[in-house]
Amino acid sequence: MTPLYALRDIEYRNGTGFTLQVDQLHLHPGRIYALAGPNGSGKSTLLRLLALLARPQRGQISFGGAPLSFEATELQRHRRRVTLVEQTPYLFDRSVAHNLAFGLRLRGVRGEQLRRRCSLALDQVGLAGFEQRRARQLSGGEIQRVALARALALEPEVLLLDEPTANLDRQTILALERLIADLPSRGITVIMATHDPVQPKRLNGELVRLVGGRLADPPHPPENRPQTSPEISTCPRPLNKRER
Numbered sequence: 001m002t003p004l005y006a007l008r009d010i011e012y013r014n015g016t017g018f019t020l021q022v023d024q025l026h027l028h029p030g031r032i033y034a035l036a037g038p039n040g041s042g043k044s045t046l047l048r049l050l051a052l053l054a055r056p057q058r059g060q061i062s063f064g065g066a067p068l069s070f071e072a073t074e075l076q077r078h079r080r081r082v083t084l085v086e087q088t089p090y091l092f093d094r095s096v097a098h099n100l101a102f103g104l105r106l107r108g109v110r111g112e113q114l115r116r117r118c119s120l121a122l123d124q125v126g127l128a129g130f131e132q133r134r135a136r137q138l139s140g141g142e143i144q145r146v147a148l149a150r151a152l153a154l155e156p157e158v159l160l161l162d163e164p165t166a167n168l169d170r171q172t173i174l175a176l177e178r179l180i181a182d183l184p185s186r187g188i189t190v191i192m193a194t195h196d197p198v199q200p201k202r203l204n205g206e207l208v209r210l211v212g213g214r215l216a217d218p219p220h221p222p223e224n225r226p227q228t229s230p231e232i233s234t235c236p237r238p239l240n241k242r243e244r
């Protein structure tokens with residue numbers, strides 16, 4: 001199976017003495033991957049590389065089966081397939097609806113379709129009816145959920161989440177985990193950083209552990225997946241958008 005991402009001999013120095021080094025990492029479509037590791041181990045840095053927001057100084061990233069050249073039009077095309085929700089999301093000081101609509105408008109979505117996608121996404125994160133709330137007057141947990149709704153409204157092929165449940169109460173965490181666990185069945189691959197040691201298991205996700213900017217070991221498939229190695233998947237998986 002062609003991996004969605006194939007990273008080979010990656011070296012990325014972020015200018016503060018930290019280097020992310022990934023000899024090889026294959027991430028497959030229609031799955032959930034959980035990036036784990038201590039503070040500063042490189043989870044967010046890896047997410048930025050996977051979001052195609054940073055270019056490694058060395059090595060190759062293949063996305064969707066083809067090596068990236070990092071040429072501007074290619075990047076623009078691929079970035080529309082991938083959405084990153086950062087650890088501290090930035091919201092415009094406008095209404096929640098404005099924040100959700102912004103990226104959709106850039107993609108040419110308008111009118112009833114735009115309204116429908118926004119309210120559906122808010123509903124999914126448990127914030128139905130929040131459209132007219134001012135973004136700056138939201139709690140930390142609500143900001144995080146609005147940022148997730150904004151990403152979901154874009155209907156990306158890959159959703160990259162940087163500690164998406166860090167500021168949330170237990171009940172909201174469980175509700176969002178149900179939502180995230182369901183995303184592969186909608187053709188969305190999820191790659192998320194987490195500090196919760198049990199979360200990958202609850203999400204049936206594969207664990208990718210980082211230590212000091214390096215992969216600690218190959219990705220661990222979930223225990224209930226009949227898989228012999230991260231490269232060879234024998235379990236059926238939902239088709240992603242491009243295969244339908």
Ligand SMILES: Nc1ncnc2c1ncn2[C@@H]1O[C@H](COP(=O)(O)OP(=O)(O)OP(=O)(O)O)[C@@H](O)[C@H]1O
Pocket residue numbers: 014015016018037038039040041042043044045046193
């Ligand atoms: N924007 C940045 N510019 C330069 N260096 C950065 C930047 N962001 C993070 N770093 C540094 O890069 C290293 C890796 O940070 P990164 O945020 O990727 O780790 P992390 O595993 O996500 O950590 P945490 O669990 O604390 O979120 C750290 O040493 C950090 O200080």
